[in-house]
Amino acid sequence: MNDTTNSSNVTDTREKVIDIKDVKKSFGDNHVLNGFKMQLYKGENLVIMGKSGSGKSVLIKCLVGLETADSGSINIMGYEVTQLNRTLLDKLRAEIGFLFQGSALYDSMTVKENLEFPLRRHEKRFEKGMDSNAIILEALENVGLAHTLNMMPSELSGGMKRRIALARTLIIRPKIILYDEPTSGLDPITSKEIIELMLRIQKKYETSSLIITHDVDCARVIADRMILLVDGINYAEGTYNELVKAIDPKIKAFFK
Ligand SMILES: Nc1ncnc2c1ncn2[C@@H]1O[C@H](COP(=O)(O)OP(=O)(O)OP(=O)(O)O)[C@@H](O)[C@H]1O
Numbered sequence: 001m002n003d004t005t006n007s008s009n010v011t012d013t014r015e016k017v018i019d020i021k022d023v024k025k026s027f028g029d030n031h032v033l034n035g036f037k038m039q040l041y042k043g044e045n046l047v048i049m050g051k052s053g054s055g056k057s058v059l060i061k062c063l064v065g066l067e068t069a070d071s072g073s074i075n076i077m078g079y080e081v082t083q084l085n086r087t088l089l090d091k092l093r094a095e096i097g098f099l100f101q102g103s104a105l106y107d108s109m110t111v112k113e114n115l116e117f118p119l120r121r122h123e124k125r126f127e128k129g130m131d132s133n134a135i136i137l138e139a140l141e142n143v144g145l146a147h148t149l150n151m152m153p154s155e156l157s158g159g160m161k162r163r164i165a166l167a168r169t170l171i172i173r174p175k176i177i178l179y180d181e182p183t184s185g186l187d188p189i190t191s192k193e194i195i196e197l198m199l200r201i202q203k204k205y206e207t208s209s210l211i212i213t214h215d216v217d218c219a220r221v222i223a224d225r226m227i228l229l230v231d232g233i234n235y236a237e238g239t240y241n242e243l244v245k246a247i248d249p250k251i252k253a254f255f256k
């Protein structure tokens with residue numbers, strides 16, 4: 001089953017920043033992705049939901065070349081990821097922000113050093129003589145944590161770490177942001193704060209976002225459109241309001 005609505009017909013004229021066709025990825029006998037397809041349109045918040053172990057992280061890793069798809073096509077802003085050499089892959093990665101599952105800050109570095117890291121890595125994208133201190137401060141102000149500049153990750157709460165990780169993702173001014181479980185492990189109030197922050201950032205920098213989650217509340221608030229990943233395929237697509245009304249048991253299971 002697919003396309004619970006005809007929304008894909010309506011949106012097809014919009015610019016696609018990600019276009020995935022028939023992606024397959026197995027680990028031995030474990031066929032994780034089995035012909036998955038999706039489009040991310042410019043400026044939208046697309047949520048992909050799937051239960052634990054359904055292949056959400058594998059999908060996002062295939063997108064940024066951390067895993068290699070066995071077959072299929074992954075086109076990001078005109079680049080065919082499955083065929084890129086190292087240099088072009090790095091160039092593409094400089095346009096994509098990736099918020100890893102968990103916060104993945106470097107524990108032995110201060111907040112400032114954590115934020116310097118992507119700046120140095122993608123130095124070429126910035127003008128010579130950039131004021132990295134000003135960029136870092138602006139990134140921290142974006143997430144309301146300017147005062148943590150010289151703190152160590154161990155001194156921060158889970159929610160603060162997540163916000164710092166988001167600041168680090170934003171520092172390279174990505175055109176696309178990939179979020180892997182941005183609210184997992186956070187209490188409902190902190191989750192809400194993170195979601196509001198994501199929406200604010202989306203508006204300010206006009207990014208296109210792919211948000212992987214199993215948090216229904218997160219999806220309801222943030223999704224312009226949703227895809228349900230079941231059995232390795234895009235099992236259903238639609239808005240939250242469309243999908244929540246579905247009678248298919250596999251779709252209903254998500255909204256219990
Ligand atoms: N490098 C790997 N080698 C072997 N199997 C892997 C590897 N990475 C992922 N898998 C398997 O692929 C499947 C999907 O894993 P994935 O991490 O994408 O799940 P997920 O949907 O992100 O789950 P969660 O919601 O718990 O994060 C799992 O069965 C997992 O064991």
Ligand SMILES: [Mg+2]
Nearest residue numbers: 056057058101
């Ligand atoms: Mg995962």
